[in-house]
Amino acid sequence: MNAKETIENREEITRRFFLGWGSATIIGMASLAASLLTMLRMPIPSLMPGKAARFKIGNKEDFPPGTTKYFEMEQVYVFADQKGISAMSAICTHLGCIVSKEQKQFVCPCHGSRYDLTGRVMQGPAPKNLSWYSVAMLPSAKLVVDRNKVVQPGTKLLV
Amino acid sequence: MNEERKIDSAVSALSQYFQNLKQFPQNFLASVARHGALDSRRARAQAVFSNVFLHVHSAKVHRFSLRWNYTFGLGIMCVGLFAILIITGLLLMIYYRPDTQHAYNSMKDLIYIVPSGRLVRNVHRWGAHLMVIAVFLHMARVFYTSSYKKGREFNWVIGLVLFIFTLALSFTGYLLPWDQLAYWATTIGANIAASPRELTDALHLTWIFDIGTLQKRLLLGADSIGNDALIRFYFLHSVFLPLLLTLFLMVHLWRIRKDGGLSRPDVIDSRLLEGLPENTMAQKTFAAKSKKTYNLVAMVRGKRISFDDDSPENLVDTIPHALTYEFVAFMFILAITIVLSYFFDAPLKEPANPILPENPAKAPWYFLGLQELVSYSAFMGGIGIPTIAIVGLALIPYIDRTEGSVGKWFENKSGLRLTLWSALFATVSCVAMLTITVNFGWFRNWFPQIPQLVIIVVNPGTILVLLFSIWSIFTIKIFDSIRFGAIALFTCFFVSFIILTYFASIHRGPNWGFYWWPSLWPIN
């Protein structure tokens, strides 16, 4: 018999060894993977830094019909008319620049998207209309805008 | 020409295209792994040999190297902990801010609002402490099994370099949380770096050669610890030292291969091999032991690795045996780290306050022994004695060149007894010196005008060094063996390190005064 051939070809790991150590190794690898995956949750924080999505805008007396207020920290326009108070995002839906308000429209300085006063896209590369945000009244009678809650355009809070 | 092409391809090009697309997965796998399934010894050897990560291993490993109570897997634990520290460290780097205004707050955010932040931070901290311990124990194991002989001298020195890097990494990382503990421990460390001043002042040489201040400024980037120091330490800790350590680690592992493989005793008793994986294949093929040497595969000049007393029956495949044992060692140390992390939070005290020293201001635990010596003389304790110790350690393989048996713990019963006696000697000397200094002080207490130079040369630290050297030389004479002298000296160093570290952590309280127990510290 050619010894070299034997060494090359014959199996040496017994079934007993394979099952015994194999399952132990698999349990070990699984445990290691679980630990690693738990640690890999780190890059996404539980709390995003920055101002909160939900913020108070004042009392209803601060928004008589005909008011337009811009909150520049939160980048939200708040309008008040006979039908109620509404809030709209000032962030262009194309690539995130802040739109500026003109008489009858909003214009984005970056690529020229134009929106009408209800936020509908009239012109430009913007793919979506400007989002309308929910305006609600807290139990303490203060008004609050929630940028996490997008509502149908035209939704107004009657106060 | 057309005919040639027709004869070549049995299938048309287009159908060949689709066939290739279908076979993509298996072709891809085959291209990645340059070996077949691991069902033969040859395949397993090839897998080790051709994989860039695995080929630091030899294809086969001696059974005895895998014995747990020979090496205790300490080397694997060191490397494993280093890997754990790198991974957790990288994750921490996502949130940590190396700026005095934000560092502390970023630590708080890590603990509270980063998912798994507390876990990763604790693992990093306890992993670092465990790594220092593992490195110490690994060094002791290598020493006591004479694994620095027979061509392995340089690797011992590389190991010492790695040891220093480990301590440096731990020290630089200690500052980063920017709390009281960090700030004041680093103050002590930086002033130790400046301590050559004590010597140059005593010799009136400072005006020519102020290396102390130079070192401190290099470390801190300023004269006091602030933003400059923080960013330097961050750079050292996260980039420079890990890179250096990795480089030297590569050399260290490479040298293991070249200097003769993993250490194991020269003479092996078959009883000692019980319980270890057997090379069943070789047993059937080889009836008796035979001499065998392996030539180095590539044309590399140098030693041939010889397995003098070994037969192939004592060699086992790296895959699976060595890898599984390494995995066990790794999982073991990971388990210990995670359990510690669960029960004990890494400390974080108040934000650093430069006008309010911690009392007592203590260095990290592995430097506490040094800090005790530093309390007698800054230069001697901080630089002099550590240098002597490192140089002494580095010289061991070059002074002790006795052939003797490699790979036996303590050499023999005589050696074991010597170790215990040396431990006793070291303990008694340390306790005696400490008793004298605690109760009576030192020269400055008795002779207030004494020149500092005298204290630098004659202080408890240097006296201990002297005592240990005398003991070691005495041993060499009695046993007529350099190796035994080395055992005596190393044991004294090791034991005194442990005793001084213990003493300084438990029995030193505010103002570095002596207290029997931490609960007796004044409520300040």
Added chain:
Amino acid sequence: MKILLYISSIVVFLFTGLFYFQENIFAEWRGHQLAYLRQLKQINQDSEHQEEENLSIKLQQIYLPEMNRIDRCVSCHVTIEDPRFADKKNPLKTHPGNYLEKHDPEKFGCTICHDGQGRAIVWDDVRADSKEKFWEKPIIKKPFLEANCFRCHVKPLSETPTYNRGKYLFETSGCLGCHKRDGRGGYLAAELRGLGDASVHQKYPTNSLDPKLLPKFNYNRNLAYIYESVRFPKAQPEDSVMFDFKFSHDDALALTVYLKSLSIKQPGIEKLPQEPEKPLTLLARGKKTFQLFCSACHGENGKGGVKNRNYQKDVMPTLNLIAEKMFLYEKEDADAVIEAINEFGDLNLTDPEPDIPGFNRVLAQFTAVRDIILNGNSAAKKDPEGPAPFNMPSWRKSIPRKDVTSTIAFMISLYDFEE
């Protein structure tokens, strides 16, 4: 070896899982938010007014980069602005009073008034009122909470009675005779600005801080220390020369509140503008200055009797008989001098001179007294080998000239001309 692998793997898996559970499933703040939702459902059921509430359970924070603070209190204290929860228990209780009307939490956060560790999300760590917590400003309770109003407020408020009393006591006990406040005051003792910030774990130079005191102050060493220094001055340091003013417990507490408010400016906060002071009469100004700087050593209303160690005359000079020393024997003369000081500021600057007998003598004495106040005076030792007695310090840097002369006028007015 295999067994070791199994055990290690199980341990790793188990403890990783425990970490995960602790953080995500058994977290304290989750429990509170869930309890809030349950209570909200109940409230909504009872009332016809349905509220559309934020239903997702997640951490909340108030982000205040100008103040370098982040307050995560609202993760558990979800209902601070919801008046329907006024009768519930903390942390789901409405904030008492109407403080939130004027101090919108979105702009102020919570820790600027209540202290505590804002970035923490575990109540024990937020409170930080035990030794192992290592947070310098633990949550502070009433009445000490009043001190924090004065990080911004300047005028005494109706909501801070203890502070007001403390301020009154401070300004009438002559504390600035030895201490300094904002750089003005005596030389014998520490500057008091910053006392309120002194680290809770600061190692004060004493080991006599009565451990029985600590629990009364919620283990806030800063507060306990201040109280002890005020009520039991000889306790720390043991060789302290501070007088024992024999304050009652309530007064000492009030003083503690006032002293706690003497803190260093916090980043991002501006003090409210100082209202212009009502101009005081000469004698009122003089009285105010006297009470602030002089009364500790020279006695209330200058009656003297305060011991001065190793001083030749044993006690500090009485000052309510100054009129006599200034050769002012009749009330009209004293009044004329006071009038002159009122009009001209300094008796040396009068034009014309007041018409009183022996005005030159009066003027000389006035100048002498004024110069003693401005320049100080050393006290003669009774026993030359003994310790130095307390000297009269120089007030030039601390008291404006106008107030020095008004003090002299006040002291003149203390003389009882009737007898």
